[in-house]
Amino acid sequence: MARSAEIICVGTELLLGDILNSNSRFLAQELAALGIPHYYQTVVGDNPERLKQVIATACDRANLLIFTGGLGPTPDDLTTETIADYFETPLIERPEIVEDIRQKFAGLGRTPTANNFKQALLPEGAAILPNATGTAPGLIWSPKPELLLLTFPGVPREMRTMWRATAVPYLKQQGWSQDQFVSRTLHFIGIGESRLAEQVTHLFELQNPTVAPYAGEGQVKLRITARSQSEAEAQALIAPVEKELRAIAGNQCFGVDDDTLASVVGALLQQRSETLAVAESCTGGGLGRILTEIPGSSTYFWGGIISYDNSVKARVLGVDAQVLDDLGAVSAPVAEQMALGVRKQLQTTWGLSITGIAGPGGGTETKPVGLVYVGLAGPDGFVTHQECRFGDRRGREVVRLLSANSALDLLRRHLLNPA
């Protein structure tokens, strides 16, 4: 059997939904980075019979079994003894763990109970996987040829420390991590997932690097992943595929990896020593919030006016009351006047505005829920707008998010390619 791992998380609290399974995500990322394939993750409760069934299934399809949870001192914590039982191996008390537990309790001014010493029992032949911060050590054990088990406590901080300090060096030394996996994620806007997929279908067939789509709400991403023996070689595999994707998508590809629309727009403004103000109606401050998620955004983002009520549009932003009356707040002229008004009030290079109907109420036949106008005003009297129709099915918060993204994208495209 080719080498592959399976992650097995033990804990009734996971079955009750009391906690998010952040351990399996962490381990998944780490395995991907080490180039160790893993095809299955399993969650099972604190139940010996079911855990044995899970071990049996995992042994049939993987040869590195990584357990988290169930190493604590309570009667519920059964992982170690269940593993020993499954492989019909006696548990042996380890004096070095007993001593470690005594010292850690002494350091806290407490006395360990009999339960705590349960943690000193490991199957015969297993090595200790030390836990520097907690009292529950894990194990490194090969109960039979071509099978390796690692156990970790469920506490994420302890698990991560143990993984990095001991498990990663051990796996590398044992030859588990051969290739390097390097990924690069491209972000797109202005194109749907299925349309982009159709344009790049031929790239989905590639073996190394691979190209795979990822969709979130209002976001489209493609990830290029290369497998190689060095990072440089992996980057060299990625580069031509990225170039081809960018050639296909043009300006619709707005960034890579941790880039966001706000960070990309921010970097463009910073390069040009320009400043931005926002005028928001239906987003209620959401565009400003996204812009200020970025530390240091104060160098180019000066602020804005949340004109949720029409009186604020008229009085503070100077939108023409007659236009508000005649065309309504959700209209192209109002979006443009909001952008002009906030630019003037805050004395910035650019003014960016949003006015729309986020729903669920407030829609009419001519102005349905999801109708949004974004406006942009700039130097020399420049002003423009864009109409967006997000529909009434995706819900208020999604319409608000898509509105903010559209406004940022209007500015981004104008900065890259002035009309």
Added chain:
Amino acid sequence: MARSAEIICVGTELLLGDILNSNSRFLAQELAALGIPHYYQTVVGDNPERLKQVIATACDRANLLIFTGGLGPTPDDLTTETIADYFETPLIERPEIVEDIRQKFAGLGRTPTANNFKQALLPEGAAILPNATGTAPGLIWSPKPELLLLTFPGVPREMRTMWRATAVPYLKQQGWSQDQFVSRTLHFIGIGESRLAEQVTHLFELQNPTVAPYAGEGQVKLRITARSQSEAEAQALIAPVEKELRAIAGNQCFGVDDDTLASVVGALLQQRSETLAVAESCTGGGLGRILTEIPGSSTYFWGGIISYDNSVKARVLGVDAQVLDDLGAVSAPVAEQMALGVRKQLQTTWGLSITGIAGPGGGTETKPVGLVYVGLAGPDGFVTHQECRFGDRRGREVVRLLSANSALDLLRRHLLNPA
């Protein structure tokens, strides 16, 4: 076999650790609330052979299989066809889904591609599990006696809506949920989790209803859960415990279930026919955004001024430039002047302000990261402020969230109990 469920999450992105598996947690909580036992959760990639293996294993140990992921339009999305293949059942195109996809695309002004119509194929005999917000419907299918399959898209919002709208009523009607589990969650602010836990330890011992703490970032919640044969009986079990908890916590308990600080403040303002404006510095619009998450908030929330740059604080809000120079933007007088200024500019009953250091940079010895002032101005020259110290360990976004919550709570407490 006694009835039990298994959650099967399909998606290579889960195996790569790209996303947290929030779907399995949601479904786990929901199954617990319905009283449907589940003992296993499995994650598998977008791979038909491995998915079939997972289905085979799950059929041996559960009789309600709940799938998430792999229903989208891309070639990677293989869940439906793999299930059909495993149970040797042909896929049939459903005209109603074809029509639904056409209509949803038309609503967005877009044309579906051939890929999109793959989502209209369901195994013969399967019922449609409608997806009101997205284009990928799920299925409800009993391919053989004593086995029920439900499929959901991986997008959490769509999955949750479909679960609540269709799956829960269906499972109840089919007798999957015997006892009723009724929960009521109380929300607290201004008290830490461990302090609250100390005050209510005796309630944690209860068996029916149970009381359990839930902590999020800056939020403290207690959940009361009653098990009973009728909802009315469960409510009757919950009521005295809720009363006791409220007596202990007083005003620190601000709401129940779906209440948020913003919704509670909004309801108070609406009752009083009063209006609110915000002046935001470090939150950059986040307070306005939280207030406008609530549909209908335009009746009491008029808008605000995002004064990220000091020039906006001085010029638009009228904060004294000398005070800004002498005391700095993060100071009690500036918070109060911001609140007074925005109230005056927007002509509202109340003005609420936030100025602080969200970090990671910008802290000094006397004004460390996490120092935030919130201010409140009201009728008859009323003005007050509150100093908050959130520390430098929780990160920028948490400080911003806690700042918005503190501002809302300042107003809430003043409305409930004017000084």
